[in-house]
Amino acid sequence: MASAAEQLAKNANWGALAKATDLKKRLLFVIGALLVYRLGTYIPVPGIDPYVWNEIFTQKGGGILDMFNMFSGGALQRMTIFALNIMPYISASIIMQLATAMSPKLEAMKKEGEIGRMKINQYTRYFTVVLAAIQAYGLAVGLESMQGSTGSAVIDPGLFFRISTVITIVGGTVFLMWLGEQITARGIGNGISLIIFAGIVAGLPRAIASMLELTRQGTFNGLQLFMLFAMVCGVIAFIVFMERAHRRVVVQYPKRQMGNKMVGGEQNHIPLKLNTSGVIPPIFASSLLLLPLTIVGFSGAEGGDITATIARYLQHGQPLYMVLYGALIAFFCFFYTAIVFNPEENADMLRKHGGFIPGIRPGKNTAQHLDYILTRITAIGALYLVFICLLPEFLISKYNMPFYFGGTSLLIVVSVTMDTVAQIHSHLIAHQYEGLMKKAKLRGRR
Numbered sequence: 001m002a003s004a005a006e007q008l009a010k011n012a013n014w015g016a017l018a019k020a021t022d023l024k025k026r027l028l029f030v031i032g033a034l035l036v037y038r039l040g041t042y043i044p045v046p047g048i049d050p051y052v053w054n055e056i057f058t059q060k061g062g063g064i065l066d067m068f069n070m071f072s073g074g075a076l077q078r079m080t081i082f083a084l085n086i087m088p089y090i091s092a093s094i095i096m097q098l099a100t101a102m103s104p105k106l107e108a109m110k111k112e113g114e115i116g117r118m119k120i121n122q123y124t125r126y127f128t129v130v131l132a133a134i135q136a137y138g139l140a141v142g143l144e145s146m147q148g149s150t151g152s153a154v155i156d157p158g159l160f161f162r163i164s165t166v167i168t169i170v171g172g173t174v175f176l177m178w179l180g181e182q183i184t185a186r187g188i189g190n191g192i193s194l195i196i197f198a199g200i201v202a203g204l205p206r207a208i209a210s211m212l213e214l215t216r217q218g219t220f221n222g223l224q225l226f227m228l229f230a231m232v233c234g235v236i237a238f239i240v241f242m243e244r245a246h247r248r249v250v251v252q253y254p255k256r257q258m259g260n261k262m263v264g265g266e267q268n269h270i271p272l273k274l275n276t277s278g279v280i281p282p283i284f285a286s287s288l289l290l291l292p293l294t295i296v297g298f299s300g301a302e303g304g305d306i307t308a309t310i311a312r313y314l315q316h317g318q319p320l321y322m323v324l325y326g327a328l329i330a331f332f333c334f335f336y337t338a339i340v341f342n343p344e345e346n347a348d349m350l351r352k353h354g355g356f357i358p359g360i361r362p363g364k365n366t367a368q369h370l371d372y373i374l375t376r377i378t379a380i381g382a383l384y385l386v387f388i389c390l391l392p393e394f395l396i397s398k399y400n401m402p403f404y405f406g407g408t409s410l411l412i413v414v415s416v417t418m419d420t421v422a423q424i425h426s427h428l429i430a431h432q433y434e435g436l437m438k439k440a441k442l443r444g445r446r
Contacts, residue, residue, distance in 0.1 A: 023427045030187040034198045040082045041075040047161045048079050052148035073199025081172035088132040089177045090287045096124045136169035188423040197416040200409050239414045242384050245274040251355045275381040277336035279415045282408045285328035326386045333382035343370035
């Protein structure tokens with residue numbers, strides 16, 4: 001009997017080891033997928049003169065194009081098949097979520113459960129293709145109008161170049177959309193965020209080298225460089241603190257008679273995060289600002305045209321850009337939080353399970369109480385995001401700092417890192433829990 005029990009224990013340990021192996025496979029899949037993404041950022045679009053384009057991009061850089069290039073992981077600067085990155089998918093997701101909130105038909109579809117969610121995701125994919133095609137065509141037309149010191153950026157302009165560019169860039173965007181979904185399903189989640197994260201992190205070494213070169217040239221002195229480093233560390237620490245902050249709403253469950261025993265009566269809580277929306281508001285806000293400004297940036301407009309005026313007022317550091325950016329971040333904070341957390345549904349769920357908030361009547365009053373708390377902490381979270389994303393904008397405009405040290409990039413890198421670590425930790429806890437349950441069953445059999 002002892003030998004049989006030992007054999008069962010060994011089988012349980014092998015099962016836990018197999019689960020850990022499954023986690024390793026997931027991590028290796030994520031790493032492999034991100035390597036494929038990075039490889040794609042070096043495959044150029046056919047028909048582009050890379051030397052002329054690099055010269056044009058250097059002349060037009062320093063504004064919104066640098067931010068777009070940061071999100072694309074340098075793909076725009078190299079004009080590769082991933083030049084639009086995953087931004088059309090994000091824009092399509094924004095529009096679909098807004099449409100779902102306003103359309104009763106889409107709202108009813110969302111409430112159908114998994115089937116409705118799959119239909120909405122399919123509509124988002126179709127809309128992504130449409131947006132990517134429009135942006136890719138505008139990009140192709142803009143490239144044909146661009147001239148460098150040695151000639152045009154396009155080797156052979158014409159209809160064939162436009163069609164091939166649209167097919168290539170749309171294909172690259174659709175592939176990234178599929179790759180992000182695969183990372184979410186077969187990896188450790190957060191596929192789209194990890195793709196953006198990989199693009200930003202890949203440019204960090206070059207940004208650090210650029211900062212050191214500016215110091216060597218005398219643009220920065222040693223003290224300013226140290227203060228910049230201290231500011232970055234302080235911003236990272238502040239982001240970690242705020243992302244972990246949450247409000248605990250106490251929930252009480254009454255005691256119930258079950259047979260001869262009294263059960264229940266325990267106290268629990270609902271954790272409401274200070275920043276429920278995470279990195280979504282800055283990404284959405286950046287995407288909406290980049291969508292029209294990409295057309296302006298590639299329009300080839302002269303200094304007196306209205307498009308050039310719009311581009312000038314919407315550059316980084318300009319008051320209009322900061323007002324719009326901050327307003328969009330605050331809007332998406334409240335909008336996305338309202339989608340993720342529904343006070344009425346949570347109040348109804350508490351009532352069904354017999355739970356209540358001390359001092360608050362179940363039902364409508366509980367929903368109003370949750371909505372009141374959520375509105376207050378979301379306002380604090382929105383102010384935090386606006387502060388984090390706009391504070392470095394002043395430094396960028398004043399000291400010509402690389403965009404990689406901006407608040408948006410740091411927020412994405414830190415938040416995605418924390419979410420990824422949490423996902424890995426949850427996998428490990430699940431594996432350990434399964435192993436302990438199996439050991440407990442084996443001891444019970446003895």
